[in-house]
Amino acid sequence: MSGQSKGKLHKQWKTDLVGLAFIAPWLIGFLCFIIGPMIASLYFSFTNYDLLTEPTWIGLGNYIQMFTNDVRFIQALKVTLIFVFVSVPLKLAFALFVAMLFNTKRKGVGIYRTLYYIPSILGGSVAIAVVWKQLFGRDGAINDILSVFGIPSISWVTSPDFALSTLILLVVWQFGSPMLIFLAGLKAIPTELYEAAAVDGANPFHQFFKITLPMLSSVIFFNLVMQTIQGFMTFTQSFLITQGGPMDKTLFYAVYLYEKAFGHFDMGYASALAWVLLIICAIFTAFIFRSAGSWVHYESEGGK
Structure with missing residues (x-):
């Protein structure tokens, strides 16, 4: 790879990192407060869970x-x-x-x-x-x-x-x-x-x-x-x-x-x-x- 190509690639990576830094607060919030709870609720939907004790797996019991x-x-x-x-x-x-x-x-x-x-x-x-x-x-x-x-x-x-x-x-x-x-x-x-x-x-x-x-x-x-x-x-x-x-x-x-x-x-x-x-x-x-x-x-x- 030529030096010019490496320079363009480095510049592109730098631009991408700056963009990621700007969207990081939203991205972290999206993963922690939307995607994370959704995955957790999907798991809990197949369990018997009362918030106080460990969830117990019951499969499709809740849906049935x-x-x-x-x-x-x-x-x-x-x-x-x-x-x-x-x-x-x-x-x-x-x-x-x-x-x-x-x-x-x-x-x-x-x-x-x-x-x-x-x-x-x-x-x-x-x-x-x-x-x-x-x-x-x-x-x-x-x-x-x-x-x-x-x-x-x-x-x-x-x-x-x-x-x-x-x-x-x-x-x-x-x-x-x-x-x-x-x-x-x-x-x-x-x-x-x-x-x-x-x-x-x-x-x-x-x-x-x-x-x-x-x-x-x-x-x-x-x-x-x-x-x-x-x-x-x-x-x-x-x-x-x-x-x-x-x-x-x-x-x-x-x-x-x-x-x-x-x-x-x-x-x-x-x-x-x-x-x-x-x-x-x-x-x-x-x-x-x-x-x-x-x-x-x-x-x-x-x-x-």
């Missing part, structure tokens, strides 16, 4: 117990699926609707965008959960408003018929993040398309379905994936407002996992629950990606 003799696991999965299938479409629909309202150049619209984004910043906090619980309590402001119309008071968060709907409403109210993403997508649509459609006689209804939705399909795809995954991991609202009740009607999967891990100290079973949740999220995400070819529009692919 989960799918054959755990009624609450089935209930938690059912509640979570209902929550995701109802809240995600509603949240995205409201986010798109508000984004279209804000897609103007009117004076002061930036202030309204900020105000509508605030619930997404505060929505997962303890304070907002407590406020929501008070609003929908039997003596809360919601019942005070409904009483004006002669509707009797209901304890929304403790009613088996309305508790889950109350939590869904809270999550839909937090539409700020997807709204901003939709707004960015709307601003990227060329105005010439709408002008040409208007000249051809297309009304706003046709423009929405023929221009707006196809051009936003990639943004909808992104929001759908992110909100679906987030929906399966929802924890704070149920844990703080209803504690999974009444009668397990709001027992979200993440709440049941937490209960098993830190309520019953059954860390082996909780680890198995976590891996099943990962697989469920992967299946739904893969389904969305699989279906994307038939409805997501990419200009670089000729509109396919």
Whole structure:
């Protein structure tokens, strides 16, 4: 190897080492706090482990117990699926609707965008959960408003018929993040398309379905994936407002996992629950990606 080649190689190694030094904090954190715990939880999922004694290997025992003799696991999965299938479409629909309202150049619209984004910043906090619980309590402001119309008071968060709907409403109210993403997508649509459609006689209804939705399909795809995954991991609202009740009607999967891990100290079973949740999220995400070819529009692919 010539001296010039050795010099280039040495310079390349030096550049690589500098790059590794810069990413070392993130890389160490990723290995120690993400990959490491994931590998540990995979091992614990095949054991009987209570955090206090040595884990005992039981093979597929936790998974067999989960799918054959755990009624609450089935209930938690059912509640979570209902929550995701109802809240995600509603949240995205409201986010798109508000984004279209804000897609103007009117004076002061930036202030309204900020105000509508605030619930997404505060929505997962303890304070907002407590406020929501008070609003929908039997003596809360919601019942005070409904009483004006002669509707009797209901304890929304403790009613088996309305508790889950109350939590869904809270999550839909937090539409700020997807709204901003939709707004960015709307601003990227060329105005010439709408002008040409208007000249051809297309009304706003046709423009929405023929221009707006196809051009936003990639943004909808992104929001759908992110909100679906987030929906399966929802924890704070149920844990703080209803504690999974009444009668397990709001027992979200993440709440049941937490209960098993830190309520019953059954860390082996909780680890198995976590891996099943990962697989469920992967299946739904893969389904969305699989279906994307038939409805997501990419200009670089000729509109396919």
